[in-house]
Amino acid sequence: MSVPTAILQVICPDRPGLVSELSGWVAANGGNIRHADHHTDAGAGLFLSRIEWQLEGFGLPREAVAPAVTALAERLGGDGQVHFSDAAARVAIFVSKQDHCLVDLLWRTRAGELPMQVPLVISNHPDLQALAEDFGARFVHLPVLPDSKQEAERAQLQVLEDHGIELVVLAKYMQVLSPDFLASFPAVINIHHSFLPAFKGAQPYHRAWERGVKLIGATAHYVTEDLDGGPIIEQATVPVSHRDDVEDLIRKGRDMERLALARALRLHLRRQVMVYRGRTAVFS
Known part of the structure; x- marks a missing residue:
């Protein structure tokens, strides 16, 4: 059985340092990133990111991840959500x-x-x-x-x-x-x-x-x-x-x-x- 993961999706205004800030947030909470994909829509001035990391060893309990993601997205001036791979x-x-x-x-x-x-x-x-x-x-x-x-x-x-x-x-x-x-x-x-x-x-x-x-x-x-x-x-x-x-x-x-x-x-x-x-x- 695969190890459960958390999947973060963020859309926010583009600016330098966003990849570092998002991956740094996952790392700061002990997350081991499995996949990371990003896209910049230059015409719209938007940055899109999908980051998936293992829940095993992550520093936040599952129920605390969504509120933390909301706070993170607000700090970036965008929208964010998190999903869990084992939630069918x-x-x-x-x-x-x-x-x-x-x-x-x-x-x-x-x-x-x-x-x-x-x-x-x-x-x-x-x-x-x-x-x-x-x-x-x-x-x-x-x-x-x-x-x-x-x-x-x-x-x-x-x-x-x-x-x-x-x-x-x-x-x-x-x-x-x-x-x-x-x-x-x-x-x-x-x-x-x-x-x-x-x-x-x-x-x-x-x-x-x-x-x-x-x-x-x-x-x-x-x-x-x-x-x-x-x-x-x-x-x-x-x-x-x-x-x-x-x-x-x-x-x-x-x-x-x-x-x-x-x-x-x-x-x-x-x-x-x-x-x-x-x-x-x-x-x-």
């Missing part, structure tokens, strides 16, 4: 009828590839109940109709709260979350079946085929009110040709959807993604 996030997966992304995520979780728990699967259709329950997740069927969408989302939010969910993953959930839902629960990752920003919205494979593209892909991104326009975490692509029909594009695209979503979720769960100014820095 509680994740809910939203689905409709397509099962390929759900199966992949549940299998990877069971195999230990994704450091998370999936206690809950929510769907607007009943089709995938047996699959979810085979992996030990509670399946909640909440139909979403045009005249009951608001009521359905209120019920979804209540179920998320009841299960202590920290992150929602839209694994081919063919519904658009409302601004009210996102205001109440903003931690959402979606998989979109195109290489964004191309072909936003519905039926991207059909539109890609009509345009005769030679490359299709899938994009995993954080969800915002801007449809398919949230900060991008991961993308995957595959070549296509004039010999491929729409069904071929869909078949090839499903592989990319699974791959991009699993990679993005792993990056998020390992705290390798930092969001700023509507975009992401991914420390891989």
Whole structure:
């Protein structure tokens, strides 16, 4: 079993000496740094840092680390947070009828590839109940109709709260979350079946085929009110040709959807993604 680590993420105004100051803070408290990644956005005047260190031998008790990080970030004039590698996030997966992304995520979780728990699967259709329950997740069927969408989302939010969910993953959930839902629960990752920003919205494979593209892909991104326009975490692509029909594009695209979503979720769960100014820095 790997040694538990703490992961510090800081975004602050750029200035000389920040790497030394942050690593010095970890060292001053007895931390042994395992990984350190930094990025300076010169145009924005911002400094981003991710530092991971072993908890064994660290001078602060776990419950004191977060307040100390908050004080450190305030001293730097920025924002900071800390996470612990052995704290498996509680994740809910939203689905409709397509099962390929759900199966992949549940299998990877069971195999230990994704450091998370999936206690809950929510769907607007009943089709995938047996699959979810085979992996030990509670399946909640909440139909979403045009005249009951608001009521359905209120019920979804209540179920998320009841299960202590920290992150929602839209694994081919063919519904658009409302601004009210996102205001109440903003931690959402979606998989979109195109290489964004191309072909936003519905039926991207059909539109890609009509345009005769030679490359299709899938994009995993954080969800915002801007449809398919949230900060991008991961993308995957595959070549296509004039010999491929729409069904071929869909078949090839499903592989990319699974791959991009699993990679993005792993990056998020390992705290390798930092969001700023509507975009992401991914420390891989």
